[in-house]
Amino acid sequence: MAGTNIKIELKGAQPLQAALAKLLQRTGDLSPALRDIGEFLHLAHDERFEKQQSPDG
Template sequence: MAGVSIKVEAKGLSELNKALQRLLAQGQDMSPLYQDIGEYLLQTHQQRFVDQQAPDGTPWEPLSSTTLARKHRTDRILTEEGTLADTLHYQLNQDGLAFGSNQEYAAMQHFGGTTSPFSMFPNQDIQARPFLGIAPFEQQDILDLVESHLRRALM
């Protein structure tokens, strides 16, 4: 070739290949990452019960006068003995994790609705008080956990 030329050489391909192999291996077992995310979600959701607010930061609807008359603990919304908050848990699976509560009344508390005519408090309207979800700042924290997990493979 006459005139001007540029020569490109790739150096360090074996190191790059090793790093990519480590990254691939780290990506094969995501259970440590999922467990870290599950523990993080437990912490943030427990705090949500303390703060008495939805994932987007809006306060939960105040308790109705009917509920206040029935409750022993009137200073906390969604908390009488702490069962709902205490039953939050996560379950790891191959594709990620599931997070929530196994309490039957959790969905009613989260989404709101009308109680069954056969329930302890029949035909009562329950205001939605969302407690499950991921706030915008929590999304970033979870992305940071993912980045940290993958970064460990490259070190």
């Protein structure tokens, strides 16, 4: 299964870095939520593929 990584690198943007750090503290590990989202998308695409439906319906 493919992995997902998000990396944000900021230079000279201390207020934004502080805000992102606070957000990370509040949300914690988003891996379970992102895993659920990925599973939903996988199942939805498999279903559309079986029905031979385009992504837009």
